[in-house]
Amino acid sequence: MTDQDHLLDLFSADYATARARWLALAGARGLAVESHLHPLRGPAGELLAVDVVRDGPADAPNVLLTTSGVHGVEGHVGCGIQAGLLRMGPRELGDEATALVHVHAVNPYGFAWTRRVTQENVDLNRNFIDFGQPLPDHPDYAALHPLLLPERWPPTAGNETALAAALDAMGPRRAQIAITKGQHSHRDGLYYSGVEPTWSHRVFREVLRRHAGSCQRLAWIDLHSGLGPFGVGERIFACDDGVHALQRARRWWGERVTSVHTGTSTSIPMTGPIQHAVYGECPQAEYTGICLEFGTIALPQMLFAQRAEHWLAEHPEADPGLARSIKRALRDAFYPDDEAWKRAVWSQGLEATRQALAGLRQSP
Numbered sequence: 201m202t203d204q205d206h207l208l209d210l211f212s213a214d215y216a217t218a219r220a221r222w223l224a225l226a227g228a229r230g231l232a233v234e235s236h237l238h239p240l241r242g243p244a245g246e247l248l249a250v251d252v253v254r255d256g257p258a259d260a261p262n263v264l265l266t267t268s269g270v271h272g273v274e275g276h277v278g279c280g281i282q283a284g285l286l287r288m289g290p291r292e293l294g295d296e297a298t299a300l301v302h303v304h305a306v307n308p309y310g311f312a313w314t315r316r317v318t319q320e321n322v323d324l325n326r327n328f329i330d331f332g333q334p335l336p337d338h339p340d341y342a343a344l345h346p347l348l349l350p351e352r353w354p355p356t357a358g359n360e361t362a363l364a365a366a367l368d369a370m371g372p373r374r375a376q377i378a379i380t381k382g383q384h385s386h387r388d389g390l391y392y393s394g395v396e397p398t399w400s401h402r403v404f405r406e407v408l409r410r411h412a413g414s415c416q417r418l419a420w421i422d423l424h425s426g427l428g429p430f431g432v433g434e435r436i437f438a439c440d441d442g443v444h445a446l447q448r449a450r451r452w453w454g455e456r457v458t459s460v461h462t463g464t465s466t467s468i469p470m471t472g473p474i475q476h477a478v479y480g481e482c483p484q485a486e487y488t489g490i491c492l493e494f495g496t497i498a499l500p501q502m503l504f505a506q507r508a509e510h511w512l513a514e515h516p517e518a519d520p521g522l523a524r525s526i527k528r529a530l531r532d533a534f535y536p537d538d539e540a541w542k543r544a545v546w547s548q549g550l551e552a553t554r555q556a557l558a559g560l561r562q563s564p
């Protein structure tokens with residue numbers, strides 16, 4: 201088998217293939233898979249699960265966590281990278297003391313059904329908030345909602361003109377925040393944060409407690425796609441505590457680690473990112489994490505693909521041909537069927553992993 205075959209082998213066209221590959225790879229390595237079965241099934245009736253593999257010592261003081269499919273459909277890229285890492289294993293990665301904990305398809309429902317969100321229509325990376333507190337208003341989103349999700353699809357020219365005018369009036373950054381920050385008011389809307397912890401949220405906390413609840417140092421690479429230049433992996437700082445963790449992240453992953461708080465990232469500050477769970481479940485650990493975000497298509501096309509798919513979720517009566525083309529476009533938006541892209545994604549995922557392992561080893 202050539203290197204090229206090996207590489208293309210990592211990535212899967214659908215969730216069921218990715219899961220079968222994952223279970224087979226773990227089996228080949230003799231590793232146990234801890235499967236958290238989802239209450240629903242996939243489109244072909246297949247089982248859905250969050251499948252955790254711990255690759256390394258049970259009592260390791262250092263843990264490197266990888267996560268895929270927090271945004272379901274982005275599991276194509278994340279699970280591909282995890283497959284490569286699991287195939288290599290600690291010896292080939294040059295570190296047998298650290299435990300790699302791979303959480304495969306954190307939002308398996310979204311991956312299987314080609315949705316970015318969970319079965320609750322929730323953006324899982326906006327769902328880690330304190331639901332005991334009053335939920336904030338987000339009037340900018342509320343103003344855009346009817347324009348983002350019109351009654352009919354494709355949208356009319358009048359709809360698109362009105363939306364473009366509203367976004368122009370806000371300016372690009374405020375408009376991006378308006379749409380993607382996370383909102384609680386529209387259950388059927390885009391970037392919905394939810395009003396309670398989702399199924400994936402609860403499972404993920406349990407996994408964190410079990411696998412990182414007593415380690416000393418925790419590194420985390422959360423794998424995403426859809427923002428930024430084609431094939432470029434942006435390393436977005438993903439810790440809540442500012443200065444020290446950011447310095448550490450830049451020592452490990454380079455000065456190009458960006459931050460949503462300083463405007464150096466293509467992403468924006470959001471409500472309830474998943475990293476919040478670390479502070480609740482692993483307070484003992486020194487935590488350093490990034491979101492590794494691989495660029496695909498331009499933001500306006502990305503927004504259009506997401507609007508269409510949300511519209512479709514609310515319109516099950518839609519023409520089957522239209523439904524298929526909307527789903528296909530969403531998958532292509534997050535997972536380009538392009539060999540150079542996959543090659544670039546894998547090499548950057550591997551590099552970031554090696555850097556995290558080296559960083560953990562060097563920490564005092």
Ligand SMILES: [Zn+2]
Nearest residue numbers: 271274424425
């Ligand atoms: Zn994402």
